[in-house]
Amino acid sequence: MLPELISLTGIGFIASIGLGIAAKRLAIKEDPRIEKILEALPGANCGACGYAGCSAFARAVLAEEAPVDGCLAGGVSTGLKVAEVLGKKVEKTERMVAVVACQGTGTYTRQRFIYQGIDNCRAAVNIGGGSKACAYGCLGLGSCQQVCPFGAITIKDALAVIDTEACVGCGICVDECPRDIIHLVPRKVSVQVLCSSQETGKNVRDFCDIGCIGCKRCEQACPFNAITVKNNLAVIDPGKCTACGICVDVCPQQTLKALLPITRQAEIDPGKCISCGKCKRVCPFEAIFGSKGAPYEILTGKCRGCGLCINQCEADAITMTEVL
Amino acid sequence: MILHHFPGGIHPHDEKELTAHLPIEDAPIPSRVFIPLSQHIGPPAEPIVKPGDPVRVGDKIAEARGFVSANIHASVTGTVRAIRPYPHASGRLAPAIEIESEGEDQVYVPTKDRQDPLSLPPQTLIPFIREAGIVGMGGATFPTHVKLSPPEDKSIHTLIINGVECEPYLTADHRLMLEHTRDIIEGIMYIRYILNASFSFVAIEINKPDAIRMMQNNISDPHIRVISLPKRYPQGAEKQLIKTILGQEVPSGGGLPMDVGAVVQNVGTTFAIYEAIRWGKPLIERITTVTGRGIKTPKNLRVRIGTPVRDIIALCGGWKEVPGKLILGGPMMGINQYDDAVPVTKGTSGVLLLPREEVGEYHPHTCVRCGRCVTVCPMGLLPNFLGVFSEHARFADAERLHLLDCIECGSCTYVCPAKRPLVQMIRYAKGEVLRRRKKVARQ
Amino acid sequence: MAKHVTCWSCDMGQYFYILIGVLLVHNFVFSQFLGICPFLGVSRRLETAVGMGMSVIFVVVLSSVAAFLINLWILIPYHIEYLKTVIFILVIAALVQLVEMVIQKTSPVLYQALGIYLPLITTNCIVLGVAVLITQKGFDLLETTIYSFGASAGFLLALILFSGIRERLELADIPWSFRGTAIALITAGILSLSFMGFSGLVK
Numbered sequence: 001m002l003p004e005l006i007s008l009t010g011i012g013f014i015a016s017i018g019l020g021i022a023a024k025r026l027a028i029k030e031d032p033r034i035e036k037i038l039e040a041l042p043g044a045n046c047g048a049c050g051y052a053g054c055s056a057f058a059r060a061v062l063a064e065e066a067p068v069d070g071c072l073a074g075g076v077s078t079g080l081k082v083a084e085v086l087g088k089k090v091e092k093t094e095r096m097v098a099v100v101a102c103q104g105t106g107t108y109t110r111q112r113f114i115y116q117g118i119d120n121c122r123a124a125v126n127i128g129g130g131s132k133a134c135a136y137g138c139l140g141l142g143s144c145q146q147v148c149p150f151g152a153i154t155i156k157d158a159l160a161v162i163d164t165e166a167c168v169g170c171g172i173c174v175d176e177c178p179r180d181i182i183h184l185v186p187r188k189v190s191v192q193v194l195c196s197s198q199e200t201g202k203n204v205r206d207f208c209d210i211g212c213i214g215c216k217r218c219e220q221a222c223p224f225n226a227i228t229v230k231n232n233l234a235v236i237d238p239g240k241c242t243a244c245g246i247c248v249d250v251c252p253q254q255t256l257k258a259l260l261p262i263t264r265q266a267e268i269d270p271g272k273c274i275s276c277g278k279c280k281r282v283c284p285f286e287a288i289f290g291s292k293g294a295p296y297e298i299l300t301g302k303c304r305g306c307g308l309c310i311n312q313c314e315a316d317a318i319t320m321t322e323v324l
Numbered sequence: 325m326i327l328h329h330f331p332g333g334i335h336p337h338d339e340k341e342l343t344a345h346l347p348i349e350d351a352p353i354p355s356r357v358f359i360p361l362s363q364h365i366g367p368p369a370e371p372i373v374k375p376g377d378p379v380r381v382g383d384k385i386a387e388a389r390g391f392v393s394a395n396i397h398a399s400v401t402g403t404v405r406a407i408r409p410y411p412h413a414s415g416r417l418a419p420a421i422e423i424e425s426e427g428e429d430q431v432y433v434p435t436k437d438r439q440d441p442l443s444l445p446p447q448t449l450i451p452f453i454r455e456a457g458i459v460g461m462g463g464a465t466f467p468t469h470v471k472l473s474p475p476e477d478k479s480i481h482t483l484i485i486n487g488v489e490c491e492p493y494l495t496a497d498h499r500l501m502l503e504h505t506r507d508i509i510e511g512i513m514y515i516r517y518i519l520n521a522s523f524s525f526v527a528i529e530i531n532k533p534d535a536i537r538m539m540q541n542n543i544s545d546p547h548i549r550v551i552s553l554p555k556r557y558p559q560g561a562e563k564q565l566i567k568t569i570l571g572q573e574v575p576s577g578g579g580l581p582m583d584v585g586a587v588v589q590n591v592g593t594t595f596a597i598y599e600a601i602r603w604g605k606p607l608i609e610r611i612t613t614v615t616g617r618g619i620k621t622p623k624n625l626r627v628r629i630g631t632p633v634r635d636i637i638a639l640c641g642g643w644k645e646v647p648g649k650l651i652l653g654g655p656m657m658g659i660n661q662y663d664d665a666v667p668v669t670k671g672t673s674g675v676l677l678l679p680r681e682e683v684g685e686y687h688p689h690t691c692v693r694c695g696r697c698v699t700v701c702p703m704g705l706l707p708n709f710l711g712v713f714s715e716h717a718r719f720a721d722a723e724r725l726h727l728l729d730c731i732e733c734g735s736c737t738y739v740c741p742a743k744r745p746l747v748q749m750i751r752y753a754k755g756e757v758l759r760r761r762k763k764v765a766r767q
Numbered sequence: 768m769a770k771h772v773t774c775w776s777c778d779m780g781q782y783f784y785i786l787i788g789v790l791l792v793h794n795f796v797f798s799q800f801l802g803i804c805p806f807l808g809v810s811r812r813l814e815t816a817v818g819m820g821m822s823v824i825f826v827v828v829l830s831s832v833a834a835f836l837i838n839l840w841i842l843i844p845y846h847i848e849y850l851k852t853v854i855f856i857l858v859i860a861a862l863v864q865l866v867e868m869v870i871q872k873t874s875p876v877l878y879q880a881l882g883i884y885l886p887l888i889t890t891n892c893i894v895l896g897v898a899v900l901i902t903q904k905g906f907d908l909l910e911t912t913i914y915s916f917g918a919s920a921g922f923l924l925a926l927i928l929f930s931g932i933r934e935r936l937e938l939a940d941i942p943w944s945f946r947g948t949a950i951a952l953i954t955a956g957i958l959s960l961s962f963m964g965f966s967g968l969v970k
Contacts, residue, residue, distance in 0.1 A: 003841075003846075003847050004845075007837075007841050007842075007854065008850065008853065008854065008857075011854055011857055011858065015860075016861075022864075022868055026868040026869060026872045028871060028872060055879075112662055113662035116685070116745075118745060118748055122752060122756070123748060123749070123751075123752035126751065127748070128414075128660070129414070129415040135416070146717075690939065690940040712938045715938075716938060
């Protein structure tokens with residue numbers, strides 16, 4: 001009994017003292033907050049933040065080089081957790097989403113030559129400027145798909161398509177696209193011009209059935225002056241756009257699209273309504289009905305949440321609500 | 325003299341029998357020329373004319389932007405019609421000056437007659453070359469006045485005149501050496517004088533015995549030697565020439581021939597230098613070989629810069645049968661075209677028309693690691709690995725394997741049994757490496 | 768049967784045979800199938816594989832010598848050989864902790880790269896295996912050192928060979944059903960087969 005006890009405890013004792021001394025001698029000073037930050041991060045090492053991995057980002061946040069909510073993969077919740085570790089406040093940032101400004105699938109467009117070579121847009125664009133007849137359009141060989149860390153991009157019929165739900169707005173695809181036709185837009189501006197061609201309408205018709213021809217019908221129809229045609233291409237001002245979708249209706253080429261469903265609806269408070277009828281007159285979608293004497297009502301099926309009626313209401317009776 | 329050996333190299337059939345015996349013909353003046361503003365390495369030139377201006381042949385129409393750039397001159401007499409994006413040999417649209425030619429006086433009348441340029445100080449000759457907008461006419465289009473102005477600390481002891489023309493099908497330089505022998509030799513003396521080089525060699529491939537004899541018989545200066553080199557592609561590449569003649573290797577990773585005390589100049593450029601210094605003639609025309617079994621009548625043509633290729637094809641009788649490929653340059657390093665409106669530029673050494681049956685479709689496979697590409701690479705690189713790294717986006721590894729030293733000669737793609745587009749993969753990897761470097765530099 | 772400690776032997780040949788025997792003929796990875804976990808886990812890149820191999824050599828040699836001495840001075844005299852597994856594990860664990868601290872200090876990059884596999888050296892069967900085997904085979908001190916060095920060098924050899932192959936495998940176009948661990952195991956099996964060629968070289 002005794003030899004066993006002595007040998008076991010003896011060796012254990014010697015080992016622990018030795019290790020204790022070594023630990024002191026070989027200690028590395030590291031901020032304990034790094035561990036906490038790393039725990040808060042999703043740990044995917046995706047690089048969306050712009051740093052080489054989660055630990056690099058954690059270090060950058062501690063050094064105050066990176067913003068606290070810089071982790072795009074983790075989103076708002078991660079930003080709040082990291083802020084907690086550092087004892088900081090975080091401002092709400094706008095959620096962005098990537099959009100491919102082209103709809104030129106193989107069905108809608110033409111090729112100007114047969115391309116034989118590497119299946120990579122960045123490589124293909126150097127061969128004769130890319131085989132697509134439109135010099136601005138998506139080449140559809142999948143460079144963006146290959147670099148997306150979240151698998152949000154797929155190639156359908158030679159066109160890159162982004163899943164707006166999976167996209168976190170990291171912007172890696174924006175850098176990768178050789179034609180620079182992927183853009184990061186605020187998520188709430190859901191109406192987009194899905195074309196990048198600056199060619200005149202006549203030329204566009206030669207090589208694409210769904211491109212913007214610069215006809216300016218959208219510009220004329222928009223009640224908010226949010227869309228203008230520059231260089232034969234429609235451009236939306238995100239500050240003014242209310243995503244009402246009038247332009248989408250009038251576009252003859254189907255170039256304009258609403259990427260997200262309408263989530264806002266107007267509501268009239270019957271108690272405040274004075275039945276003046278101004279809202280009904282101004283509504284472009286005939287979504288308000290009523291007559292003098294009774295409070296007016298919104299037809300929720302037709303309301304697009306554009307807010308023109310709210311501007312007009314003299315009694316402040318109309319409010320906008322989020323509908324999920 | 326002892327010749328050295330560069331590694332690798334291939335022996336494609338040179339197909340020069342199609343045009344080697346045809347003397348140079350003057351192409352008629354085109355009705356319209358489209359002169360691109362970018363026909364050289366470096367920033368594009370800035371136009372100094374506007375639509376509506378009348379121009380005479382030889383007038384400067386665009387100014388070089390910066391030191392490494394070149395002037396552009398009108399190749400015909402006429403009126404400037406537009407300055408707009410136009411098809412370019414690179415495949416994209418690029419700004420070009422469109423001139424509608426009119427009037428009979430389309431022959432360039434020399435404005436100068438310098439009887440004895442070698443009596444002037446050597447440094448005064450370089451502005452003549454610069455003014456004439458001369459660039460490397462072997463295809464690289466590097467501004468010549470920059471090449472002939474090495475920095476103070478680099479002394480040049482050897483001048484090599486490149487009459488090798490190793491690219492199959494092309495015979496423009498060959499005919500030039502036969503028909504303008506004395507002019508070329510005079511040009512060589514001017515360049516020697518400017519560089520103060522002790523040795524000059526005229527390198528000609530052994531498949532041009534008449535040119536070798538012609539040059540040898542007309543050279544009286546004992547400091548200029550004609551060397552006949554064994555036939556191997558790419559013997560005419562700058563670095564390979566230096567290895568063969570001087571036995572030295574240009575330093576890897578951005579080294580230039582001047583680092584080993586040598587300057588290499590194409591015979592076409594040498595001829596243009598002669599014309600610029602002696603007669604003050606700017607670069608407005610060049611010799612182009614129109615060849616291939618796809619064209620009815622192959623020719624060696626003297627064409628004005630900016631002539632649309634379709635005019636040249638029509639001049640040579642047009643396509644014989646079903647068109648296969650239209651290539652500007654040679655089959656190894658030339659650029660495939662999809663639009664025959666593309667104009668001839670300063671670097672267009674050939675217009676190659678391949679019939680449909682000579683063009684193959686290929687489907688690349690994975691690398692079978694046979695090593696043939698390694699055997700033939702003239703720079704001693706590992707194209708198999710460079711290709712595989714490029715496929716897997718491992719650009720840092722590719723850079724470590726000296727990716728940037730590749731001269732894109734095409735030997736590896738020529739021999740690959742798996743039909744892999746190696747040069748495209750290497751070019752793509754080069755683009756990505758440089759892009760990443762720029763990103764890092766910006767940060 | 769324990770020999771008394773001799774630090775020298777007149778016959779150098781036997782040391783050579785011990786070394787070759789445990790390095791090639793009875794390679795711990797390819798012939799005895801020990802240490803497979805870190806072998807498969809750290810063999811993706813050559814640099815990390817070499818780093819791992821060096822750490823294992825250090826731990827194995829030191830722990831074997833310590834094991835030999837503990838066996839000679841404590842276990843045998845007091846007849847508590849049955850405790851050797853526990854005590855050896857104790858010593859090995861302490862040594863690995865030490866190595867981990869040293870690596871973290873000297874090469875943070877290697878520390879990150881090895882990750883979880885560094886503390887896993889503790890449970891690496893090669894380390895305990897060598898410690899136990901030297902007590903069973905009755906080597907003397909010099910033979911212990913050579914044997915343990917050869918065993919761990921065999922592990923390093925296996926790692927270098929395998930990671931070299933795996934780096935190339937990453938660039939190859941492997942059929943979908945074979946990708947990942949599958950092709951790695953098949954390759955390890957083929958390497959094992961090839962090492963069978965050494966059998967019979969040394970008894």
